[in-house]
Amino acid sequence: TFPRLFTAPPPPPFARRRPPPSCPKYLPNQSLIMSANLLLPLPVPSPAATHAQLSFPMSILRRLGPRHLTSSHLLHRRHLSSFAAAAVARQDTVAWTQAPLSEIEPVAESLFHVSIDVSDHPDLAASHTLPGQYLQLRIPEVDKPSFLAIASPPSFAASRGAFEFLVKSIAGSTAELLCALKRGNVVELSHVMGKGFGIDQIEPPEKYPTVLIFATGSGISPIRSLIESGFCAKQRSDVRLYYGARNLKRMAYQDRFKDWESSGVTIVPVLSQPDNSWSGEAGYVQAAFARATQISSPAGTGAVLCGQKQMAEEVTSILVAAGVSTDKILKNF
Known part of the structure; x- marks a missing residue:
C-alpha cells in the first residue's frame, strides 16, 4: 500500500461528484x-x-x-x-x-x-x-x-x-x-x-546457470508471471522456487506446480505451520534456504524475490554473504 x-479535510458533500459510468x-x-x-x-x-x-x-x-x-x-x-x-x-x-x-x-x-x-x-x-x-x-x-x-x-x-x-x-x-x-x-x-523483474540482468543462461526464486503468500503472483513468461529455465542447471505459506490451505497455484516443474523449475514448498502429515520443508523460507546446499558459483547465480519484507531482507543477506552480486538479486519494485 x-x-x-x-491528508486534507474532506469537502462538503455537494462539492464532489464522479462522472457518469x-x-x-x-x-x-x-x-x-x-x-x-x-x-x-x-x-x-x-x-x-x-x-x-x-x-x-x-x-x-x-x-x-x-x-x-x-x-x-x-x-x-x-x-x-x-x-x-x-x-x-x-x-x-x-x-x-x-x-x-x-x-x-x-x-x-x-x-x-x-x-x-x-x-x-x-x-x-x-x-x-x-x-x-x-x-x-x-x-x-x-x-x-x-x-x-x-x-x-x-x-x-x-x-x-x-x-x-x-x-x-x-x-x-x-x-x-x-x-x-x-x-x-x-x-x-x-x-x-x-x-518488472530485470531478468536481462541474469542472462544468458549459460553465464547464469543458477537462479534462486523466493516467494511468500500472495507474492507468488508476479512469480507466476515470470515462470510462465519463460526465462530459459531448462537451459540452466539449477532453478529453484522456495515458496512459503502458513499451510497447504494457504498455498495458491498448487495445480500449476507440475507445469512449472516441466518448464525446468524445482518447487520447494515451505510451510510455517504444517500439520502432522507434512514431510517437506517446515519453518520460514529463509531458514529452509540456509539449510540447503551452499552456492558453489556466486558469479553465476541470480535470484528473484517477492514477498514479506523480513524474508527478502534475510535472503538478500544470505546471498550477499555467499558472494552473489546485489545487482543480480532482482525485485519488482
Whole structure:
C-alpha cells in the first residue's frame, strides 16, 4: 500500500461528484473544479443511488473507515475554510479505464483468482511488457485503490485480452471489496506500472546457470508471471522456487506446480505451520534456504524475490554473504 502524501479535510458533500459510468477515463479525486481561481461546487447523486451502485454487504461497508468512502456516503459539517483546504489537496492525474470482471473465485484460504477483461482496451493490454509489473485497481465510488501485481504473463493480455491477479482479501481493504464482487461487475484500472523483474540482468543462461526464486503468500503472483513468461529455465542447471505459506490451505497455484516443474523449475514448498502429515520443508523460507546446499558459483547465480519484507531482507543477506552480486538479486519494485 502506498501512503498518501498528506491528508486534507474532506469537502462538503455537494462539492464532489464522479462522472457518469460511460466515461472510460477521468481524473478521479477531483473534489473541486478550479478555474480562474474559482471553486465551483458540483451536485452529487443521492446516497440511495450510491449504495445501489456499490451493492456491497453492509458488514463490509461498516468496516470501511471514512478514508475508504467518498464524501457522497457521508454527511459533513465543515466550516467554509474547508474549501481552502480542499483546494490544496493532491491532484490525482491517473487515467482510469473501466473494465469488467470475467472471473473471480477462491483458490486458497483468503486468496482469490481475479480475471479482468481488457479486450476492449488493446493499448492497456499491450502496456504489460514485463513479468513483475503491476497496476492500480479501484472500485467505483471507493477512493482508495489497491496496487496489484499482474499474475498472468505479458503474452496473456495480448492473446486472451485479460489480466489475471492473485488477490489477498484483507478485512477493511479495497481488496476485500474486490473479492466480494461478481462476474460482470466493472472496476477501474490504471496504466501498467513498474520496471518488472530485470531478468536481462541474469542472462544468458549459460553465464547464469543458477537462479534462486523466493516467494511468500500472495507474492507468488508476479512469480507466476515470470515462470510462465519463460526465462530459459531448462537451459540452466539449477532453478529453484522456495515458496512459503502458513499451510497447504494457504498455498495458491498448487495445480500449476507440475507445469512449472516441466518448464525446468524445482518447487520447494515451505510451510510455517504444517500439520502432522507434512514431510517437506517446515519453518520460514529463509531458514529452509540456509539449510540447503551452499552456492558453489556466486558469479553465476541470480535470484528473484517477492514477498514479506523480513524474508527478502534475510535472503538478500544470505546471498550477499555467499558472494552473489546485489545487482543480480532482482525485485519488482
